[in-house]
Amino acid sequence: MTGLTKNMIVISFDCLSALDFSYIHTLPNFQRVFQKGSYARNVETIYPSVTYPCHATIVTGNYPNRHGVVNNTLLQPGVSSPDWNWFRRSIKGTTLYEEAYKAGLTIAALLWPVTGKAKSIQYNLPEIFPNRPWQNQIFVSLMSGTPSYQWELNRRFGHLRNGLNQPELDDFVLESTVHTIKIKKPNLLLVHFTDLDTMRHNYGVFSNEATGAIYRHDQRLGRILDALEESGKAEETTIVILGDHSALDVNKAIHLNIVFREKNLMTVDLNGKIKDWKAYCNGCDGSAYIYLKDPNDLETKEAVKEILDELMVDPDNGIEKVMSGEEAGRKGADATCAYMIEARKGYYFLEHHHGEYLKHISHEDVWKNNKYMLACHGYSPEKPDYTTFFLASGKGILPNEVISSMRLVDIGPTLARLLGLNLGQTDGKVIDQIINAESIL
Numbered sequence: 001m002t003g004l005t006k007n008m009i010v011i012s013f014d015c016l017s018a019l020d021f022s023y024i025h026t027l028p029n030f031q032r033v034f035q036k037g038s039y040a041r042n043v044e045t046i047y048p049s050v051t052y053p054c055h056a057t058i059v060t061g062n063y064p065n066r067h068g069v070v071n072n073t074l075l076q077p078g079v080s081s082p083d084w085n086w087f088r089r090s091i092k093g094t095t096l097y098e099e100a101y102k103a104g105l106t107i108a109a110l111l112w113p114v115t116g117k118a119k120s121i122q123y124n125l126p127e128i129f130p131n132r133p134w135q136n137q138i139f140v141s142l143m144s145g146t147p148s149y150q151w152e153l154n155r156r157f158g159h160l161r162n163g164l165n166q167p168e169l170d171d172f173v174l175e176s177t178v179h180t181i182k183i184k185k186p187n188l189l190l191v192h193f194t195d196l197d198t199m200r201h202n203y204g205v206f207s208n209e210a211t212g213a214i215y216r217h218d219q220r221l222g223r224i225l226d227a228l229e230e231s232g233k234a235e236e237t238t239i240v241i242l243g244d245h246s247a248l249d250v251n252k253a254i255h256l257n258i259v260f261r262e263k264n265l266m267t268v269d270l271n272g273k274i275k276d277w278k279a280y281c282n283g284c285d286g287s288a289y290i291y292l293k294d295p296n297d298l299e300t301k302e303a304v305k306e307i308l309d310e311l312m313v314d315p316d317n318g319i320e321k322v323m324s325g326e327e328a329g330r331k332g333a334d335a336t337c338a339y340m341i342e343a344r345k346g347y348y349f350l351e352h353h354h355g356e357y358l359k360h361i362s363h364e365d366v367w368k369n370n371k372y373m374l375a376c377h378g379y380s381p382e383k384p385d386y387t388t389f390f391l392a393s394g395k396g397i398l399p400n401e402v403i404s405s406m407r408l409v410d411i412g413p414t415l416a417r418l419l420g421l422n423l424g425q426t427d428g429k430v431i432d433q434i435i436n437a438e439s440i441l
Contacts, residue, residue, distance in 0.1 A: 002420050003396075003418065003419050003420020003421070004238075004395065004396030004417075004418050004419075004420070004435065004436065004437075005236070005237070005238045005394070005395035005396040005418050005419060006105065006187055006236070006419070006420075007187050007188075007233055007236050007237040007238065007395065008187070008188050008189070008237065008238040008239075008240065008415065008418065008419060009181075009189045009191070009224065009228070009237060009238070009239050009240065010058075010188075010189065010190050010191070010240045010242070010415065011191050011193070011221065011224065011239070011240065011241050011242070012055065012058070012112070012190075012191065012192045012193065012242055012243070012244060013193050013196055013217050013241065013242070013243055014051060014192060014193060014194045014196060014197035014243070014244055015194075015196050015197035015200050015243065015244070015245060015246070015247050015377065016196060016214075016217075016242070016243030016244075016388060016389050017205070017243060017246035017247065017387070017388060017389065018041055018042045018043070018246065018385075018387040018388060018389050019205075019246065019385060020214060020389065021041050021389060023211070023214060024214060024218070024389075027214075027215070027218035028218065028222070029218045029219065029221040029222035029225060030218055030221060030241075030391075032221075032222070032225055033221070033225075033239055033241060033391055033393045034391065034393075035393075035399075036393050036394070036397075036399040036400075037239075037391050037392055037393030037394075037397065037399065037400075038391075038392055038393070038397055038398055038399065038400060038401035038402070038403065038433075038434040039389070039390060039391040039392070039401075039402065039403065040389070040390040040391075040402075040403035040404075040405075040406035040431075041387075041389065041402070042387040042389075042405075042406070043242075043243070043387055043388045043389060043390045043406045043407065043408055043411075044381045044387060044406070044407040044408065045244065045245045045246070045381050045386070045387070045388050045408050046063055046064060046332055046381065046408050046409065047063075047064075047287070047328075047331045047332050047333045047380055047381055048064070048070075048071065048284035048285075048286070048287045048333060048378045048379075049244075049245040049246075049286070049377050049378055049379055049380075049381065049386075050071065050072045050245070050284050050285060050377060050378045051072060051113055051197070051244055051245070052069050052071070052072045052084065052085045052113045052114055053067075053069045053070060053071065053072070054244035054245055054408060055112060055113040055114060055192070055244060056068075056069035056085075056090070056091050056113070056114050057408050057409055057411075057412070058096075058242070058244065058408065058411050058412055059091075059095040059096040059097060059190075059412055060091065060093060060094070060095055060096075060412050060423065060426065061409050061410070061411070061412030061413040061416070061423050061426030061427060061428040062093065062409060062412075062426055062427045062428070063332025063333075063409060063427050064332055064333055064334065065329050065332055065333060065334055065335055066092065066093070066332075066427060067091050067092055067093060068090060068091055068092040069085045069090050069091060069114055070289075070333060070334035071085070071282065071284050071289065071334075072084055072085065072284070073085070073282075075280070075282050075289075075291060077266075077274055077277050077280045078273055078274030078277075078353070081131055082351075083131055084128075084131075085113075085114050086113075086114065086116040086126065086127070086128040086144065087114070087116040087117050087144070088114065088115055088116060088117055088118035088119075089117070090114055091114055093424070094423060094424065095118075095120075095423075096188070096412055096415055096416055096419075096421065096423065097109065097115075097118065097120055097121055097188060097190065098118075098120045099416065099419075099421040099422065099423060100120075100187065100188045100419060100421060101120035101121075101122075102120075103419070103420070103421060105186075105187035105188055105419070106122055106123075106184070106185070106186045106187050106188070107120065107121045107122055107123070107186055107187070107188045107189075107190075108121070108122065108123035108124070108180050108184055108186035108188070108189045108190070109121045109123070109124050109125070109126070109189075109190040109191075110125045110173050110176055110177055110180070110189075110190070110191045110192065111125060111126070111127040111173055111191070111192040111193075111194070112126070112127065112190040112191070112192045113127050113192065115127070115145075115190075116128050116144035116145070117144050117145075121145075121146070122146065122149075122186070123146055123149045123180060123184050123186060124144075124145035124146045124149065125141065125145050125146070125149065125150055125153060125176065126141065126144045126145045127192060128140050128141060128144050129164060137163070137164075138150075138154065149184075153172075153176045153179070156175070156179065157172050157175040157176055157179070158172070160172040160175060166194065166195045166198040166199065166213075167195045167213065167216055169194065169195075170193045170194065170195040170216070170220065173191065173192075173193060174193075174220045174223060174224070177189070177191050177224055177227075178223055178224065178227040181224065181227040181228055181231055182227055182230060182231055185231060185233070188419070191224075193217060193220065195213040195216055195217065196210060196213040196214060196217060197247075198213075199212070199213040200213075200247045200374075200375040201247075201366075201373040201374065201375055201376060202366055202373070202374065203374060203375075204249050204374045204375050205247050205248065205249050205375045206249075207374075221241070225239070234394075235394075235395070236395055237394050237395055238392065238393075238394045238395045238396055238397060238418055239392065239393050239394045240390075240391070240392045240411075240415065241389075241390075241391040241392075242388070242389065242390045242391070242411065243388035243389045243390075244388060244408070245377040245378075245386075245388055246377060246385070246386045246387060246388055247375045247376060247377045248286065248345055248346075248375060248376070248377070248379060248383065248386065249346065249374060249375045250286075250346055250347060250348045250361065250373060250374065250375060250376050251346055251360060251361050251374070252318060252346060252347045252348075252358055252359065252360055252361065253347070253348060253349070253350045253358070253359040253361060253371075253372060254317075254318045254319070254343065254347055254348065254349050254350065254357065254358060255349075255350055255351075255352045255353070255355060255356065255357055255358070255359065256281035256288065256290075256341075256349065256357075257280065257281050257351055257352065257353035258352065258353055258354065258355060258356070258357050259307055259311075259357060260277070260278075260279050260280070260281065260304075260307075260353070261353050261354075263303065263307060265277065265278045265279040265300060265303065265304070266278065266279070266280070266353060268353065268354075272353075272354055274353060276293075277293055278292065278293055278294070278297060278300045279291070279292055279293070279300055279303075279304050279338070280293070280351075281341075281349060281351060282337075282351065283348075283349035283350055283351045283378075284349070284378040285348045285349065285373075285376040285377055285378030285379075286342070286343050286348050286349075286376055286377055286378035286379030286380075286383075287333075287340060287341065287342050287343065287349070287378050287379060287380065288340070288341050288343075288349040289328075289333075289334060289337040289339075289340055290304060290308075290337060290338050290339040290340070290341065291336075291337055291338060292304075292338045295336070295338070301338050304338060304339065305322075305339070308322045308339065308341065309322075315344065316358075317357075317358070318343055318344050318346075318347030318358065319341055319342070319343065319344065319347075320342045320343060320344040320345075321341065321342040321380075322339055322340075322341050322342075323339060323340045323341070323342075324338075324339060324340075325337045325338055325339065325340070327340070328340035331380070332427070342379065342380050343379070345383070348373070348376045348378065350371055352371075359372075361373070361374065388408070390403070390406060390411065392434060395418075396418045396435060396436055397418075397434055397435070397436060398433075398434055398435065398436045401433050401434045403431060403433055403434065406431060407428060408428075409426065409427045409428030410428040410429055410430070410431050411428065412426060412428055413426050413428045413429060413430045414428075414430050414431045414434075414435075416430075417430045417435065418435065
């Protein structure tokens with residue numbers, strides 16, 4: 001397949017919403033991309049709409065039930081901090097960066113989810129954090145990415161970091177990105193910024209802190225565009241700016257595993273730790289999977305259904321919809337679950353199995369425990385005002401095209417087409433409307 005570009009920068013601004021369009025359209029560096037760019041103001045996300053499945057979808061063009069990353073975290077009942085889908089091995093099938101590698105292109109990735117130990121990424125700083133008492137951040141990063149590259153970035157810019165705190169983390173990622181563009185000159189650069197997502201979780205969707213993060217993202221974008229121009233490759237490069245999901249404000253957390261424990265579908269020891277379980281609520285924030293330890297345990301499955309039906313009677317319990325595993329699969333989620341449940345607006349799910357079923361969340365709760373949030377995602381793409389955003393400009397992109405309808409699954413095949421790559425049979429389709437076929441290399 002003949003490509004239209006051999007240089008591409010994909011910038012993911014985590015939690016960038018379609019509702020941010022009016023604001024970002026006024027910002028000077030976003031405007032630099034809008035001037036000759038084409039965009040989709042409303043991009044339908046996936047189910048569940050959480051970060052790791054979304055980013056796996058972006059690079060595969062497939063829904064979670066096909067690429068295999070069905071949640072941020074692994075199913076580890078009772079573990080207070082479950083492991084995440086950090087590693088490339090979690091993704092089934094090929095990816096954009098692997099096909100680029102096969103085509104002889106150089107790839108760099110900075111905090112792009114689900115890239116740990118990805119052999120095809122020559123310059124890799126994966127998104128991962130220490131999740132064991134004996135681990136530290138530098139060690140787990142080095143073991144999961146490109147050690148020499150990471151040493152270089154930490155030596156130069158490590159002083160900017162403050163653990164995983166924002167906005168310092170994104171400041172580190174920005175300087176690392178600028179350095180990578182100028183020195184490493186990758187053909188494909190994937191970079192993930194999470195400042196906005198963090199501020200929305202901690203303060204709310206339309207908080208001043210979230211607006212401040214968008215403004216900082218505009219400044220970061222400007223630095224990246226300037227670095228690209230200084231590298232002399234601006235005219236040869238495609239710039240892609242995208243979000244992965246939106247967010248909704250919340251003030252109540254649902255702890256369904258407490259009900260399962262009370263109904264003897266879960267047992268705990270004297271220390272409150274789970275000894276055994278028959279049913280478990282695996283949270284995806286605005287939605288949740290319910291898994292059975294034995295998928296063939298029809299008695300437990302029926303008991304769970306009775307619990308859910310009873311809770312559904314009262315809207316104040318926070319459950320908006322209950323789906324079977326088959327129905328979840330048809331929406332692109334994990335069909336192996338027994339049920340998938342959707343939270344009402346203002347509610348989200350946590351996996352705690354102690355305390356109260358419903359927790360009203362205050363600002364103080366958020367600062368005391370990072371499990372609590374004032375906004376989150378994970379909801380169904382069918383929720384109103386819940387779309388994300390896509391913007392592309394530069395090599396191979398027609399200017400000033402407005403895409404009326406687009407899905408997150410369409411991004412992967414579209415980027416592959418621009419690079420002359422093939423992701424195979426995907427759930428998404430190429431958005432031909434924005435492609436400048438006359439610029440074929």
